[in-house]
Amino acid sequence: MAFEAIKKVLAEAGDIARFTARFFSEAFRPRFEFTEFLRQCFFIGYKSLPLVAITAFIMGLVITIQSRPTLVEFGAESWLPKMVSVSLVREIAPVITALICAGKIGSGIGAELGSMKVTEQIDSMEVSGTNPFKYLIATRVLASTFMIPILAVIADAVSLYGGFLGANIHGAVSWTLFWNQVFETLQYGDIVPSILKTYFFGFAIGIIGCYKGYNSNKGTEGVGRSANSAVVISSLLVFVIDLLAVQISDLLNLT
Amino acid sequence: MNNMANETFRNIRLGVFVVVGTLLLVTAFYLVGNKQNLFGSSFRISARFYNVNGLTQGNNVRFAGIDVGTVETVNIENDSTVIVVMLLEKDVQKFIKGNAIASVGTDGLMGNKLVNINSVKDLGLSIKEGDELRTLRPLEMDEMVRTLNETNINIKVITDNLRSITEKISSKNSLWNVLLDTIVADNVKSAVVNLKLMSNDGIAITGNLKELARQMRYGKGTIAALITDTVLSGRINQTIVKLEKFSDTAAVISGDISYLVQQLKHGKGSMGVLLTDTMLVHDLNKSILRIDTAAGSFNENMEALQYSWPFKKYYKKKGKK
Numbered sequence: 001m002a003f004e005a006i007k008k009v010l011a012e013a014g015d016i017a018r019f020t021a022r023f024f025s026e027a028f029r030p031r032f033e034f035t036e037f038l039r040q041c042f043f044i045g046y047k048s049l050p051l052v053a054i055t056a057f058i059m060g061l062v063i064t065i066q067s068r069p070t071l072v073e074f075g076a077e078s079w080l081p082k083m084v085s086v087s088l089v090r091e092i093a094p095v096i097t098a099l100i101c102a103g104k105i106g107s108g109i110g111a112e113l114g115s116m117k118v119t120e121q122i123d124s125m126e127v128s129g130t131n132p133f134k135y136l137i138a139t140r141v142l143a144s145t146f147m148i149p150i151l152a153v154i155a156d157a158v159s160l161y162g163g164f165l166g167a168n169i170h171g172a173v174s175w176t177l178f179w180n181q182v183f184e185t186l187q188y189g190d191i192v193p194s195i196l197k198t199y200f201f202g203f204a205i206g207i208i209g210c211y212k213g214y215n216s217n218k219g220t221e222g223v224g225r226s227a228n229s230a231v232v233i234s235s236l237l238v239f240v241i242d243l244l245a246v247q248i249s250d251l252l253n254l255t
Numbered sequence: 256m257n258n259m260a261n262e263t264f265r266n267i268r269l270g271v272f273v274v275v276g277t278l279l280l281v282t283a284f285y286l287v288g289n290k291q292n293l294f295g296s297s298f299r300i301s302a303r304f305y306n307v308n309g310l311t312q313g314n315n316v317r318f319a320g321i322d323v324g325t326v327e328t329v330n331i332e333n334d335s336t337v338i339v340v341m342l343l344e345k346d347v348q349k350f351i352k353g354n355a356i357a358s359v360g361t362d363g364l365m366g367n368k369l370v371n372i373n374s375v376k377d378l379g380l381s382i383k384e385g386d387e388l389r390t391l392r393p394l395e396m397d398e399m400v401r402t403l404n405e406t407n408i409n410i411k412v413i414t415d416n417l418r419s420i421t422e423k424i425s426s427k428n429s430l431w432n433v434l435l436d437t438i439v440a441d442n443v444k445s446a447v448v449n450l451k452l453m454s455n456d457g458i459a460i461t462g463n464l465k466e467l468a469r470q471m472r473y474g475k476g477t478i479a480a481l482i483t484d485t486v487l488s489g490r491i492n493q494t495i496v497k498l499e500k501f502s503d504t505a506a507v508i509s510g511d512i513s514y515l516v517q518q519l520k521h522g523k524g525s526m527g528v529l530l531t532d533t534m535l536v537h538d539l540n541k542s543i544l545r546i547d548t549a550a551g552s553f554n555e556n557m558e559a560l561q562y563s564w565p566f567k568k569y570y571k572k573k574g575k576k
């Protein structure tokens with residue numbers, strides 16, 4: 001039984017790898033579905049912005065409020081902006097953005113493609129001469145790969161603004177001083193790895209959502225299941241990739 | 256057509272979204288770089304330290320307490336020298352003089368290491384690209400602790416001594432007991448009484464002295480005579496006046512003499528001729544030689560005389576003496 005389960009997981013991992021390989025072989029060959037790519041960018045990027053911004057703002061505010069007591073204990077209250085900026089930019093904002101997008105975009109893509117699959121729209125698309133892989137999957141994966149980093153950058157900015165407000169609840173940190181301290185603390189080694197890893201987050205979210213939707217079966221029930229598993233697997237992958245990214249940037253001394 | 260307009264509007268919003276995100280990232284990169292002096296004009300200076308206490312690349316450099324740059328590299332030059340290259344803002348170049356002193360410090364008590372550049376009072380030229388600053392040896396925690404340890408040992412010795420002193424004070428044969436002893440107190444009392452008597456005698460003596468002085472003032476006794484005699488002082492005055500006169504005449508005489516010498520030099524008068532005539536000197540030499548020989552023969556004569564009978568007796572007597 002356990003063997004069966006392991007076999008199933010491994011088979012799925014292999015399947016996902018083959019799906020990814022197919023993406024790379026098809027996505028970078030003409031002809032490109034540029035209009036569809038922009039449309040997906042709009043839905044994945046722009047439409048996720050309010051959700052990501054609100055989450056990031058609250059995270060910034062909350063992290064600042066929660067960090068204060070410990071810093072006060074050390075008498076290092078003035079270090080609040082520095083500490084908060086590092087934790088937000090390096091870890092919290094990118095990961096929160098990726099998780100929110102995994103929930104919103106992963107489930108969206110999984111459900112959309114799944115319903116197209118079970119209603120045999122994808123098959124009919126193939127018949128009509130459109131490459132469904134290029135049109136549906138390549139555009140969505142590329143869109144999420146390029147939009148999530150931008151969302152993460154905006155999330156960084158918004159969460160730092162939340163941090164500024166949080167720092168001013170009990171203390172008094174001027175606008176200029178706050179940003180001065182933030183950029184005094186931040187190094188390229190903080191920003192560049194954290195932005196680079198969001199490309200991988202975006203790619204993982206897109207590819208898992210598409211894989212789950214594209215391989216959906218068992219009718220309407222299967223659509224729900226593929227949406228669900230897309231969210232679960234992509235959220236898990238976000239953390240795995242985060243772990244790898246942090247290890248690599250630590251090994252490369254990008255601190 | 257409506258669909259197309261809708262599509263364009265979407266694309267515009269997407270464009271704004273992407274541009275805003277990219278701008279934020281670029282701004283962040285610029286601000287971070289700005290803090291590290293990667294942009295804008297800068298210049299490099301170096302300093303050689305014996306010990307940098309954990310200073311690393313990217314640490315701040317402060318001039319007069321203001322962040323003006325960062326540490327670019329920290330390299331070991333040899334077994335006792337670490338060379339630190341610093342990248343500073345161009346704006347502060349004119350304020351940093353060549354004789355400024357660099358030292359490694361700490362931001363706060365436990366903060367990051369940094370390089371402090373402090374100017375000295377003396378005048379100096381502004382620093383140039385690539386110049387090297389003088390350095391101070393940083394304060395090492397270990398060294399401080401070592402010094403503290405020595406201090407502690409000293410304090411221990413001192414407190415030990417203090418303890419033994421206080422023990423001695425509180426023990427039986429102590430100074431304190433001596434102070435408490437009644438016999439000693441009596442002795443001290445009698446000593447004080449004696450002192451009092453002595454001072455009474457002293458008063459009597461001073462009274463006598465006073466009397467003596469009074470008598471002297473009124474011209475009684477020989478010393479008093481000497482001190483109070485007005486006639487004598489008058490005489491002394493006269494003597495001084497005479498001496499003065501004498502010295503005046505002496506001055507006149509010496510003036511005459513100098514005139515005389517002047518005339519002698521210029522060969523005026525018989526004396527002048529005598530002194531300045533070289534022929535005469537020659538003759539005189541000759542005469543002196545003759546006198547010499549004459550004196551020699553005179554001596555011989557005298558010796559002969561010693562042995563002649565009328566004088567023999569006299570010389571014998573002299574020899575005995």
